[in-house]
Amino acid sequence: MQRTIFAIVKRLVIFDAGLVVLVVAFALWHHLPLADTTIFALMLLVASVPVALPATYTLATAVSSLQLAHQGVLVTRLPAVEEAAAMDTLVSDKTGTLTQNTLTLA
Known part of the structure; x- marks a missing residue:
């Protein structure tokens, strides 16, 4: 996802x-003052990158979810992609069922 x-x-x-x-x-082209133009251009460059970072993060997690969906993985929450990427070990039972560490009585 970092890539x-x-x-x-x-x-x-x-x-x-x-x-x-x-x-x-x-x-x-329009003979505007270069000093004012330079300041405006730098403000544009500096202001646009931080504003777009949250959208970039959301887009990256959505793209990662889509890639996982093509491999047959059902992603129910976007942050789950990042959480799964940080996982070192996945433990499941013999049927491959994953649990939520809660006891249920039938």
Whole structure:
């Protein structure tokens, strides 16, 4: 999942850098002050990345859930993907049933 988040953030940074280049080119084309344009471009770059990080995390967990679904795994909660990734050992009974560590009486 970290690779997915890194790939999304990398694309986001590339998109933001392209947007900054377009803003600077637009400002130069219209003879706007370079100092104001530079400040605006840097604010745009700095402000857009932190705002998009929660969405990036949600998108990465959704993509991971989709990949698991293609392998036949039913993901009921998005945070379960990250929790499962942190697991070292999975213990199940002979039928492969997983329990929730609670006793039930029938």
